[in-house]
Amino acid sequence: MSLARHKRFLGIDLGGANIKAALMNGDKKVIKTIHLYTPFWKNLDVVNSSLKKIRDDFGETEYQFITMTGELSDVFKNRKEGVLKLTKILTGVFTTPKLRILLHNMQFISPRKLKGNFSSIASTNWLATSTFVSKKMKNGIFLDFGSTTTDVIPIKNSKVIAIGKNDHERLFHNELLYTGFTRTPLMSLSQKIVFRKRKIPLMAESFANTGDIYRILNLLPKELDIQETADGKEKTFTASCRRLARMVGLDKENADVSEWKKLAENFYKIQERLIYKSCMKIVKSFDPETEINIVTAGSGSKVLEKIIKNLILALGNKKTKHLPIRNFIFLKKNIRDYEVASCASAIAVVDLGLDLFKSQNIL
């Protein structure tokens, strides 16, 4: 029995729209996860209350391991200010000196040592999760389809071989696809969309987002439907059709339900193509004999399953396999699939923290 089994460790992924947290014991068993929608571009105070809720729900923890991406929010002047202010909120909530923040080199630092490390703290959550995955398998792709973005990370010989480190380079190399499961405004997906066999230019308004698409296609379960809608109205099939209709300059009453479903399907296909293409590029970079694992996470991981199924079919070989990230995690039984998928980054960061501390005999 390990000395740390009864100790509790906390992992937090502090994103720009969502905060995810995972509680792990010293045997690396995940005890609990929390996913809180925290849209702090309106008001930074909500970060404070979400973190307090996590602290109070999870109780006393030995160490808190943090990864963040929220510093990119436009509530901050720049990423440096973002890292500083978010860290200040963190240290206000977790008063213990046992707060540790992840760096790009997979080391952790104390908040007291922020200076000089700002750019190394920004945008680390994808690295946490993909590094975690790289320890469990040899070759493949780590895919995280979150509310706002998608990570497409190549892993070779158990190493993360992503080229981009910051947001800009990651965008350029298609390792960060700025397309998500629920928050993405439909106007950003394309300039035109096929409706009734004609290509219609989209209205450039925040009328609808991908949450509407997956609500209409019945791929967005209630548990994951946690953000507000574009018009602030209901999270129903009908209200989503209403929002979707506006994108092409129509009212819901101008077409029937099957036509709105078809239109939703066409928007879905744009996201599918983006993710599919990025995966295919990586798959083709491997030797044809290589066994490739595609590991999926994120609130939209059910959608990824659909996309990967098509990809594996298209490849027509048996060397490519799909593995949900759950397969790599030691979990308390009552934690559900969608919770693991959504909070994978928080689980990963606490797992990495424990590994590092154990290797340094801190635990």
Place this chain on the structure above:
Amino acid sequence: MSLARHKRFLGIDLGGANIKAALMNGDKKVIKTIHLYTPFWKNLDVVNSSLKKIRDDFGETEYQFITMTGELSDVFKNRKEGVLKLTKILTGVFTTPKLRILLHNMQFISPRKLKGNFSSIASTNWLATSTFVSKKMKNGIFLDFGSTTTDVIPIKNSKVIAIGKNDHERLFHNELLYTGFTRTPLMSLSQKIVFRKRKIPLMAESFANTGDIYRILNLLPKELDIQETADGKEKTFTASCRRLARMVGLDKENADVSEWKKLAENFYKIQERLIYKSCMKIVKSFDPETEINIVTAGSGSKVLEKIIKNLILALGNKKTKHLPIRNFIFLKKNIRDYEVASCASAIAVVDLGLDLFKSQNIL
């Protein structure tokens, strides 16, 4: 001397983000204009206060002639509800029975006769302005580059020959380009943008809009810079560069001013191409010997001048001319160019109302 010279008539264009109004006397001289930023998708009450301000500023008027497009806002369930609710607010402010609403057939109706006319009331402002222009010239294009959208309307033999009547058809036929001078989110303009000679996928966030582009390019004068910014921060060159940088996953500090200017220029070029292409298509539909007038209006009409200059250069003939809409309007001297351009639709609707009433001997 006409009987109506000392009477006052009001024209209002009730848009989804802006309300424009023009006061005209019976000799069709424009006495005054007002342009009020009225973002009512957040709260419908602002429509009421903007209309009251217009009523109080302009004083007693004989008739009020209304054109609207605001019914498309997602504060309403659909366009029908939009027309109904906006009309209700109008009748609450202008208690006289002399309120008249424009229909697609260029007739006006009293608010009491709304029933059965909803779809004929929706989206008429482009028709008002282009019909007004069509009375003044034979062949050409009417261009209105507003805060949110651009109208590109062909006129042949003094007739508006646009194909689309509703928003959906107008989008399809490129007669309504959903791209504007200030409100358009940059994420809607393209999936990628050239920065430092590389095509960078855009962040799908409401980080910046076209107002930032024209602020950086020094084409957005203070008088027209009336809407809030994407992050709620300053309307300065520096703050606009900050917002622009976020679109490609960077901070302002990551590049120098000349690079942000170049990036802004690249976004501008996307809008330029859209407008240029739609105009060129119409120009080419005319017989090569035809004299073509391109008439410009809208808050962004200075930008249109730039685009048309290039178009005329590319055509290399002397048959195509640019005319600002001001040339067709009888104005009180103190009204400035940008006021006429911005409020052209309001001027047009009151002008059309007066023409019709005179022809029917109502005045």
